[in-house]
Amino acid sequence: MRGMQTDSSNAQRPNTLRHWEWQYLDLMRQIWETGDERRDRTGVGTRSLFGATIRCDLSDGRMPLVTSKRVFWKTATREFLWFLTGDTNIRALCAQGVEIWTDWPLAHYRRETGDQITREDFSARIVADAEFAARWGDLGPVYGKQWVNWPTYEPVGDGLYRLGQGINQVADLVHALKTNPGSRRHIVEGWNVAEVDAMALPPCHKTYQFHVADGRLSGILYQRSADLALGVPFNLWSAALFVRLLAAQAGLEPGELVWMGGDVHLYLNHGDLVEEQLKRVPSGEPKLAITPRAQSIFDYRIEDFSVLDYAPQAKLGAPVAV
Incomplete structure (x- = not known):
């Protein structure tokens, strides 16, 4: 044991x-x-x-x-x-002081840029800068996206599809x-x-x-x-x-x-x-x-x-x- x-x-x-x-x-x-x-x-x-x-x-x-x-x-x-x-960007969460999803975008940002910004400063910038949030705060099509906007595709001919x-x-x-x-x-x-x-x-x-x-x-x-x-x-x-x-x-x-x-x-x-x-x-x-x-x-x-x-x-x- x-x-x-x-x-x-x-x-x-x-x-x-x-x-x-x-x-x-x-x-x-x-x-x-x-x-x-x-x-x-x-x-x-x-x-x-x-x-x-x-x-x-x-x-x-x-x-x-x-x-x-x-x-x-x-x-x-x-x-x-x-x-x-259905939101997938952490900006709305960070604005409420909710940081439970921040670590994943932060790790991605640090890997891609080499900037070892603190978690606190990263979150503050996400809230203050909409363009920065759009670039670095999105989590991809996680939970809410699937819950309320599961994607479908329609045929438009010639083997092509549209959302x-x-x-x-x-x-x-x-x-x-x-x-x-x-x-x-x-x-x-x-x-x-x-x-x-x-x-x-x-x-x-x-x-x-x-x-x-x-x-x-x-x-x-x-x-x-x-x-x-x-x-x-x-x-x-x-x-x-x-x-x-x-x-x-x-x-x-x-x-x-x-x-x-x-x-x-x-x-x-x-x-x-x-x-x-x-x-x-x-x-x-x-x-x-x-x-x-x-x-x-x-x-x-x-x-x-x-x-x-x-x-x-x-x-x-x-x-x-x-």
């Missing part, structure tokens, strides 16, 4: 009595102590497990907001709302939930094979599927690559937010979120974070309140959301592997 020895007395509690977050911490413990060590794209190295599931009840406003460390839910929410705009009307998967999904709730095709897909190589980072949280039963909307997120320490707490929140907003627009009650991870991993340089977090005990039951004024799923603003009863333990930081 690798790594630290931790108190696993909570591991055998009945599911009905356990805080949902023990699923997350138990998975973290399992990977850190028994995961396969692998080389990865970043060169940092990981311990990983293939195939994992976490289930979260979303009824009565409940949200899977990790309490064993502070998760900046407003940052995750701003990112999710940005996805819904057609993009497909808004999210708008189509809302319509389908209202008009055909029993469908098994309530899916939003981010993995566009033809455009993956043009993306700064291919979609990690790639496939969403939704299910209606007894007036309740549940959702599954399949995540091909899951950074358990840094990324997954954001992904859990955002996926649950997706369910909540869809339910509100379709006149349904929230049901359950099922998170499914493919390659679920911990980076080897996240050891201090992991070992500290595994000493902590989750507590509380954070809930999300949403101001019911948006006319469509695309009209929500950060001011429409508030979290109640969230008292997280201290922030835990670790470097992002780019």
